[in-house]
Amino acid sequence: LKGEIITIGNELLSGLVTDINATFIAERLSSFGIEPLYITTVGDDESRIGQSLKAAVIRADVIVVTGGLGPTPDDITSKAIAKALEKRLVLFPEALDQIEIKLKKRGIKLGPGSERQALLPKGSTIIKNPVGTAPGYKISQDGKFIFVLPGVPKEMKVMIDQGVLPILSEEAKQKIFVAKKVLKVFGLTESQVYERVKNISYNKELMQVGFLPVFPENFITITARVEDSMESAEGLVRGVEEKMRGVLGERVFGEDDETLEMVVAGMLITKGLKLAVSESCTGGLLSKRLTDLPGSSTYFERGVVSYSNEAKSSLIGVDQTLIQTKGAVSTGVAKAMALGIKKNAKVDIGVSITGIAGPSGGTEEKPVGTVFIALAFNENRSSSQKKEEIVISQGYAFPGDRESIRLISSEMALEWIRRYLLGGKITEVGERWRAIGAVDI
């Protein structure tokens, strides 16, 4: 089954609003086994709405249209659809009732705009809108299904899940089973990822493999579409996934909706460890990412944004002489920051970032993008049971603008924590980025 999505609204064509509806509908249709082939966006224009719909009816089996069902005069989607399909607009009393009930709850009376919202193409089946006033509807043409939904994301999403998908489920004669997996990699370029996995074979008729850079990460997508069963689709995906994990190893940090911070959080919780953060150039970003998740107080004790030199010494006890001699951006200061926050916060792991995010502040010796990361932790030495405190540090020359440098720096620090928790060699992380500076354990 082929799908097509048409999103309508002048605000999408002027660049004021990003089309998040198309993303959602595309995800739902493709997970259902309907492959979206085209997404078309047009303004509130009768002729262009009509032409897009006519093209879609020829190309696809299921068409989802959103936007332009509101009560204001620029909402002309239903009129355009009726014209394109050569159907009359008729008043649906059921739709009008639903609008009236909704408005009454808000203390608003039915106006002429609302009455226009109840005029739908003849032969439509209403799709209830549990959130807002605009009703949606289903209409068939040449054996194809057209679903028309409002453009307000909150309304559209519920109507897809509670209205459209159940109808499609009922109507589907021949089911298609779709299994998907996204593998997430950090530290390799898209080409490096590809080079490592390119010899892994898969059934190209039933499966697709894609590579997608999502800075600073790289995603690999594995999709299988089969007709027999979900188990079969999942089996195909699992087969390829396992081979890829085999060659990529620890470089795969997560899958599907997992973020790097989620993975790190999970590992910290499992191991019962707490950490604290001392960051300068990232200005709170690392702490923010580590606390994005519910329940982060389980593993996150505190963070300090030690922006000034004075803050570095008073908050985490970094020696001012060290800052004067080595510079605030140095292996030595990074180590002192990691050790200091670990000690002050009385936690298992101390992480630090100090660097130059730019655009100014760079020197010839330490240009913009110079960033030092350090990790302090306790390790059992084999000879005795006494725990020894260890701190490691590494400098990087990160490319890009301020935003990129801050993002990679926080990502790299998270990856260090992950590698440490995995028991891996941390300073070898991320061959994609150029390492600089002394490394000593």
Add this chain to the structure above:
Amino acid sequence: LKGEIITIGNELLSGLVTDINATFIAERLSSFGIEPLYITTVGDDESRIGQSLKAAVIRADVIVVTGGLGPTPDDITSKAIAKALEKRLVLFPEALDQIEIKLKKRGIKLGPGSERQALLPKGSTIIKNPVGTAPGYKISQDGKFIFVLPGVPKEMKVMIDQGVLPILSEEAKQKIFVAKKVLKVFGLTESQVYERVKNISYNKELMQVGFLPVFPENFITITARVEDSMESAEGLVRGVEEKMRGVLGERVFGEDDETLEMVVAGMLITKGLKLAVSESCTGGLLSKRLTDLPGSSTYFERGVVSYSNEAKSSLIGVDQTLIQTKGAVSTGVAKAMALGIKKNAKVDIGVSITGIAGPSGGTEEKPVGTVFIALAFNENRSSSQKKEEIVISQGYAFPGDRESIRLISSEMALEWIRRYLLGGKITEVGERWRAIGAVDI
């Protein structure tokens, strides 16, 4: 001039990635005076890329295509374009040189994938990619311009601004002058904004006014399109802008690309003031936003993410008894945090946030969304020249999920700083949100 945008990538049709490129290109084209009529999204499929391009060449004067120029085998955009336009793919040595230089800097050798990236349709003019490896290009067909750019947003954006728009500027014969202004408001709902400005009149033939909620802010867009001159377009916009500012007053915090943090930073720099932040539930987000900007060390001294109660007392001297009696989420603790960070950092302004971002941790008395903000500063009392330290605090019941609550909380704290710097009454900020808790100055 009519525009059209074609975005290419399986990840857009599977719903894995939202198409932010189309938004950016649409904004740039329409600001330039080219009206985008269609945005079409297709997968990495030769035939559908070709068909979309053929349709676009008939309908539009300027076509921008993005995506599918990478080094992996699923990058087939150039091949599809060459076929659709009936041109040969030829090796552009200049393009290959640029790729090689970029790779060399990263210590990577030229591979076969990179060589494919330098194969472009015959007759193309290269558009340099200052960020990544994939070159872009311009190609003409039937007097229409087709611009082909990589899909990585950072690369595409620079190439639009530095490559595409300058070419269009040179080629444009009949100019249309477009002036735009976005006014940004915080603290009012979309309806509240609309009610206040709805009686302001403007020339509806030449101008458009739009309202757009961009959580937690609201934008008003004012656009004028005229044929005579840029001054005339700007004059029309300025007229409406001034009337709107007249009724909205201090509620307009910024315009166009300005963010609230940018406005606050500008005011702090002008006044020569420094601040420090103590935050709990926002986990570093407020510090991160305040340091997003270049030169933030001028006004930002330090931040602490005092997540644990122990961190609250050791980092900023909050009395543990106060935390025990009033709770960590309380006016008292918020005040102590703001005063403590102001004192420790020796700055002019101390800001604090303590709250419950959820989803867990709420109680009947203090449900999820309960957030206290406090601001500590020095004020000259009229009777003497002696500066007096003042701290104010306010609680809020913010709605939404964890992410929303963290975002509104950081936004509200920034707005407090802005109102303080403006000399306004801070605790009246944001009638949109329900204020709770004691207010005392």
